[in-house]
Amino acid sequence: MRTEFLRSVQSAVRRSNYASSTRNFSSSASNPERKVTVLGAAGGIGQPLSMLMKLNPLVSTLSLTILLVPLVLLLIVAISILELRIVANCSHINTRDKVSGYMEDKDLAKALEGSDVVIIPAGVPRKPGMTRDDLFNINAGIVKNLCQHVAKHCPNEAGTYDPKRLFGVTTLDVVRAKTFYATKTGLSVEEVNVPVVGGHAGITILPLFSQAFPQANLGEDDIVALTKRTQDGGTEVVEAKAGKGSATLSMAYAGAIFADACLKGLNGVPDVVECSFVESNVTELPFFASKVRLGVNGVEEIHGLGSMSDYEKEGLAKLIPELKSSIQKGIDFAHKN
Numbered sequence: 001m002r003t004e005f006l007r008s009v010q011s012a013v014r015r016s017n018y019a020s021s022t023r024n025f026s027s028s029a030s031n032p033e034r035k036v037t038v039l040g041a042a043g044g045i046g047q048p049l050s051m052l053m054k055l056n057p058l059v060s061t062l063s064l065t066i067l068l069v070p071l072v073l074l075l076i077v078a079i080s081i082l083e084l085r086i087v088a089n090c091s092h093i094n095t096r097d098k099v100s101g102y103m104e105d106k107d108l109a110k111a112l113e114g115s116d117v118v119i120i121p122a123g124v125p126r127k128p129g130m131t132r133d134d135l136f137n138i139n140a141g142i143v144k145n146l147c148q149h150v151a152k153h154c155p156n157e158a159g160t161y162d163p164k165r166l167f168g169v170t171t172l173d174v175v176r177a178k179t180f181y182a183t184k185t186g187l188s189v190e191e192v193n194v195p196v197v198g199g200h201a202g203i204t205i206l207p208l209f210s211q212a213f214p215q216a217n218l219g220e221d222d223i224v225a226l227t228k229r230t231q232d233g234g235t236e237v238v239e240a241k242a243g244k245g246s247a248t249l250s251m252a253y254a255g256a257i258f259a260d261a262c263l264k265g266l267n268g269v270p271d272v273v274e275c276s277f278v279e280s281n282v283t284e285l286p287f288f289a290s291k292v293r294l295g296v297n298g299v300e301e302i303h304g305l306g307s308m309s310d311y312e313k314e315g316l317a318k319l320i321p322e323l324k325s326s327i328q329k330g331i332d333f334a335h336k337n
């Protein structure tokens with residue numbers, strides 16, 4: 001039973017990647033030791049993400065870090081005990097990786113030391129009426145603080161900026177585009193692939209259904225509706241949860257898929273291609289999401305946009321000014337803080 005379940009999780013991960021990389025998915029026996037650290041493992045995303053990483057045979061050490069916002073001491077102790085259950089819970093799963101749990105900022109050095117991949121699902125989720133932009137200042141501050149610990153305790157080279165190792169994770173947009181496309185066309189979701197380019201908010205998310213595989217004969221109205229649904233996917237979940245947060249399970253799945261691709265790249269698996277928001281010269285913008293090939297050094301190659309329909313070209317022209325101002329906001333934040 002367990003073996004069958006594991007096999008189906010593994011094959012889901014395998015199928016979700018681009019076809020060219022699937023034949024290279026290897027068993028734990030031939031995989032090197034890899035340490036993965038999850039910062040914020042007790043949250044709505046952190047918990048399922050931690051479990052998915054526990055099931056990943058490429059991971060040999062899983063370091064789960066519960067981070068707390070220091071409000072009231074008693075409250076912190078109570079939450080800590082509750083949140084630490086994720087560590088015990090995860091550690092009982094009989095897969096390859098050893099699990100360790102860390103709870104406070106002072107433990108971060110131990111948690112991060114020797115990590116090959118650090119995943120940060122810590123942050124404040126979106127509430128109805130809030131845009132992704134509204135969240136920016138809060139979450140940028142949280143990520144900045146955690147990145148400083150990463151740079152200190154498991155640096156590639158501290159004090160340097162390596163554009164090949166900076167990825168914006170836009171996998172959730174790809175996951176949604178694949179699901180919605182397969183549902184509309186009746187194609188098997190396991191075989192479907194849809195590149196999504198641009199950014200990761202509203203109209204900056206541009207699914208390229210003209211390059212979807214396999215191709216289906218959809219009318220323009222259907223393409224417009226699928227594009228809009230992909231762009232509004234986050235809002236659809238925020239509204240469905242009515243004030244109780246944003247996408248957690250699908251985001252955890254998307255994060256696990258991207259982390260798996262990074263691990264494969266680090267392990268030297270060839271032709272690992274995912275869409276990601278990276279420093280890029282594919283358009284006039286300094287950062288842009290498109291297909292990238294991942295390897296031992298991070299981003300090994302950035303793919304161009306390929307042939308696009310007129311509707312997609314219009315979408316690209318519309319998203320450029322909006323994405324440009326978001327990028328500027330990020331650059332300004334980094335310079336000021």
Ligand SMILES: NC(=O)c1ccc[n+]([C@@H]2O[C@H](COP(=O)([O-])OP(=O)(O)OC[C@H]3O[C@@H](n4cnc5c(N)ncnc54)[C@H](O)[C@@H]3O)[C@@H](O)[C@H]2O)c1
Nearest residue numbers: 040042043044045046067121122123124125126246247251
């Ligand atoms: N990119 C996307 O598409 C997408 C989708 C969904 C959620 N998110 C983001 O992911 C993050 C997590 O969402 P969630 O639903 O799991 O939230 P959650 O509230 O369930 O969990 C958040 C976790 O972050 C930790 N945390 C909060 N503030 C912190 C701080 N200042 N320092 C350290 N840790 C802190 C909390 O302890 C908690 O464990 C949010 O920022 C949310 O906006 C992104």
